Amino acid sequence: MTTTLLEKEKQITHFSFTGKGSEYFAIEIVNIVLTVLTLGLYYPWAKAKSLQYLYRKTELAGTPFIFHGTGKEMFVGFIKGVVILASLYAFMLYAVFTENIGMMLLAYAVFLLGLLALVPLALHGMMRYRMSRTSWRGIHMGYRGKLSDMYSTYLIGFFLTILTLGIYGSWFVVNLRKQMIDNVRFGNVRLRYTGDGADLLLIHFKGFFFSIFTVGIYFFWYTKNLLHFYVNNIVVLQEDGTYSRLQCQVSGWEVLKLTVGNILIVVFTLGLGVPFTTTRTMSLIMNNTVMSGQFDADALVQTEEAYNSATYESMTDMMDIGVI
C-alpha cells in the first residue's frame, strides 16, 4: 500500500476488519472443545489463537496486525492469576463458613485490598505484554510506562473517586487512559491521549439523564459518545512533529443495530453465537475508524528490543477488566 505524499494537508488512512463470523466461530468451537477436554488448561492457547485471528484480520492501510503472543507465554500468567485469585476466594469462602463477623470483615478487606493491589499490576502487565507482542509491517509496538506511575495514578484516582462520591471517576478514567496510551510506542511513533475528564463527565451526565427521559433509547447514543471519546482523542505523533488523529465515525443508530442484533444472536443461539457478535462489533468499529492527518505508513522504524518479559495477560482477563 503506497501512500501519496502529494496532498500534504490531510490524508486518510483506513482501518478495516476482514474477519468473518463463521471463521471466528469455527476457531472458537475448536477452542471450547479443547478447553473443556483439558479441564481449562488449554485456555491460554485458546486465547492466543483467537487474538491471532482477530489481529490478523484487523488492517491498517491494507496491512494486517500480527499478534506474536503464544499460549505457552500466557500460560505462566494464567497460572499466576489462577493461584492468586483462587487463594483470595478460598480465604473469603473460609471466612463465610466460619460465620464469624470479624473474620468475614477481615476476609472482605483482604479481598478488596488484594484486588486493589492487583489491578494496576495487571493493567501494567497487560499493556507491556500486549504491546510487545503486537506488530504491523514488522514494526513492534511497545509500552514504556512505569509500574510505580501506574500504581500512583490508579490509587490516587481510586481514592479521589471515593472521596468525591464518584464525580472524580471521569478524570480517573481519563488519567488511567493517559497513563496507558501516552506510554505506547509504535516504532518511532508515539501516541497521546487528549481526552478531558470534564468532557467525559458531561457525556456521563447527558447519557444518564437522556437515557432516563427516552426510556433507555438514548443509551445507544451514549455508548456512541463514549466510543468517540475513547477513540477520537487518540493522537498519533510522528518524529518530525506531524501528527494524525484517530476518528471513529460510528453513529448511534449503528450502535443500536449492532447491540440489538448481538443480543438476538446470543439469545437465539444459546450463547454459542458470541463469536459472531465479536466480529460484528469489530467490523463496525474498525471499518468506521480512520486515521486522519499526516500518517506516513512507510516511515515507521523499529525501536523495540527483543522481548522476554513475564506476563500478566490472563490476570486482567480473569479480573474482568475490559481494556480497549
Add this chain to the structure above:
Amino acid sequence: MTFEGKYYNGQSSKGMPAHITLLPDGLRIDYSADEVLGSVYWELGGLHRSEFNDATTLLRYGKFPQQSISVVDKGFKEALQQQYHGAAFLKSGYNSVLGLGCAGIAVLALSLLGLLVAFVVWGVPALADRVAMYFPQSYERQLGEQLYTKMLQGYQVNDEKTAALNAYLSELDTDLDYPITAAVVTSDEVNAFAIPGGYVVVYEGILDKMEQHEELAALMGHELAHIQNRHSLRAMTRSLSYYMLASLLFGDISGVAAVLVDNASALRNLEYSRSLELEADREGLELLRRNELNEQGAILLMERLQSGSELEMMAFMSTHPNTGDRIKVLNELIGGGEQPSKKNPELERHWEQLKED
C-alpha cells in the same frame, strides 16, 4: 516459480517490492528499495507458522525483529502447499477446521451443543451427587446447625409443641444416621422442611391440617428421608455447580461466593427434583411400615394437603410437585394387601400434646 509481493525487513515499515522464488529448501526474496537491490534467503525451518490467510498470504521469518512478506496472489498459497506440503509452517489444525466449510462447522457446533446439554443434564447432577456424598458428616451437621439457628431467628418457636414433636420423634424407630432436632414454629403457612445434618422445621399450619398422627409420621418419614439421603446437600451442590458452570461461561466468579452467603434463604426455596421427592415418599412409607403404623397415613397426608384451598397450599405444594402422581405411586407401593398395623399409645400421647392449643 516466482511471485510478486512486498518484503518488510523488520527495521522499517516500508514495503519493498520483491520477487519471491520457491526453492526446494527455502524461499529466495529479491527486493528493491530505492534503486538498491538486495536478496535474502529464508530456510524453511525459520519460517513461523502461517495461519488464517485470506487473499493475502503473510509469511514471517527469523528471530526478533522478524522479516515478513505479503503476497496478494491466490496462486502463491497453492504453490506453497504444493511445494512444501507437510512443512511445519503450513501445519495448522485450525486451518483444517476452517477448511471443513459451513456444513462441517455446523455439524461440529451442533455436536458440541449436544455434548454440552448432555453434560448439563446428566454430568453435572452426577458429579454434584458425588461431592455431596463425600461431604463429611460432622461438617454437614455443623453447617446444618448454623442454617437451623439462622432460620429459626425469623420465627417464633412454640416450645411446648417443639418438646412434644421431639418426644414423638424419639419414640419413632427412624433408623437415621443423624441425631434429630425438630422445632415447631408459629405460622399459618402449611409447610415443613428438612435441613441437612438432622434438623426439621415444622409449621403449625401443617399440624393444624392433620387429624391422625400417622400423617405426622408420614410427613416426618418424608422429611427425615431428605436428611438421611442428603437431598438438600445434593440439591445445593447441584445448584451450586450449575451456578459455577454459568459463572465460568460468563466469567463472573464472584457470584459463587454470593450463593454461599445466600444459602440459608436458598434452602427454603430449594426444589428437590421429582426423583428425590419420590425417593423421600418411598422411604417415608418405609418408616410407617417399620413402626407398624397404618400406611394410609401417607395417602391421607397427601390428600389433606391437596384438598386445602389453593392459597394455603402454595408453600408446601410449590416445592412438592405432582401430588396426584405421588398418591398414585404411594398406592402402588402400599399394594392391595392390608399390612399389619397397630395402635401406638406412646405416639398417640405425644400427638395429643401436639394438637393441644
